Amino acid sequence: MKRFVATLMLGALSSWAAADTDHFAQRFALDLDGNAAYYTLTLPDTVYAASQRTDLGDVRVFNGAGEPVPYSLDGRRAAAPAPTLRAVKWFALPTPDAAAPSAALGVTIASDGSLRAAPAAKAAGTAAGTQADLIDLGRLDGSADALQVHLGNDSYQGRVSVDASANLRDWQALPDAQLLKVGRDGDTLTQERIALDGLRVRYVRLHWLDRAPQIASIDVEVQPGDTAATANASAPRQWREGVAATPGAAAGDYLFDTGGAYPVDRLRLNLPQPNTVARVSIYSRPDAQTPWRELTQATLYRLHGATGEQVNPPLEVEPDSDRQWRVSVDMRNGGLGAGALTVAVGWRPAVLTFVARGEAPFTLGVGNGALTSVAAKREDIVIDESSSTASARVGAALPALPQDAPAPPAADRDAKRRYVLWAALILAVGSLGAMAWRLARGASRG
Incomplete structure (x- = not known):
């Protein structure tokens, strides 16, 4: 009898578990x-x-x-340590064709691969007429996350195309970047960062699409890491565009759902109106029952200038698979104005073996x-x-x-579990009662 009861209970529980785990x-x-x-x-x-x-x-x-x-x-990497900054050398290339730097351009290549200035070269600032700069990152103990190009100009706005190479012969084109430095009422808004997305290369070439800036110094952000920590670094970042953000209950709040378990590490917020500057805070949560968690704060901008439109680069966050996100805008400067805010989310896809x-x-x-x-x-x-x-x-x-077949909602699954457990408990109690009655009856006869 005991074996029968145990078998019945296990069978009921197993059938409940199978109903949940067989479904995809x-x-x-x-x-x-x-x-x-x-x-x-x-x-x-x-x-x-x-x-x-x-x-x-x-x-x-x-x-x-x-x-x-x-x-x-x-692909789900642990939180990476903060990158370190290291000063690098750069060399002005006053020619539209910088694919093969040589001594004629004021640059020589040493036996260890480092670039050195010839007597005619200038390695500080950017000479008038310069159309490109060649940067020697040196030997990196890790990957290059970004360049920090510190501008010497009081005011600057311009675009730059970026190429990377390991040998000065084969060049890989990277996304264009925009640099910005503007001031107003004692405040300065700068964008001096050029993302390199974890490259492991030696040389970077900057070709100025607008007027060249005066460069005070250049640093490279180095992210240390081993093979395990960067297992999916070679997988190109994927983007989901056109995610619509809807106004929240509070003024300046915008809500959006990523639509999946994407490990988002980049956000591109497309401001609805030109000539907008706004300070925002970014939050996320897995569901409506969980409190919001602040991820980062940033300044967004979309500005028109003589060289075209300038927008802030994508925001960087630690990989986050929460579906629900919130953008909270500081309304003291007027917010975002009329129009819809749209979002693009980017992530490094996982690699399955x-x-x-x-x-x-x-x-x-x-x-x-x-x-x-x-x-x-x-x-x-x-x-x-x-x-x-x-x-x-x-x-x-x-x-x-x-x-x-479509899985029942979580509430239904919990109810089903309760029914199965209660049924098993009633069967067990009934069986024990029957056994006690039989024992009592046998004792009375004896």
């Missing part, structure tokens, strides 16, 4: 390159949009037999808040780095399986 909001085919023991893929935005957990704990990889296979998930155990086709399931993460450390599943590893991609969405 989305299933995707995995397209594989070649035949390998391991496959690595970068998670697209469709996976983040379907996930119901901020840590992607509801991601699973299955083989053709429907069996889950081991996988690792790299799985073991190709079993037969194809392999699939990926995601979207079940009842699941918890089973991702392993990469070093625990990739036994030998020299083993066969190939690329994979998240392909087309697959039709839902029978068990993938």
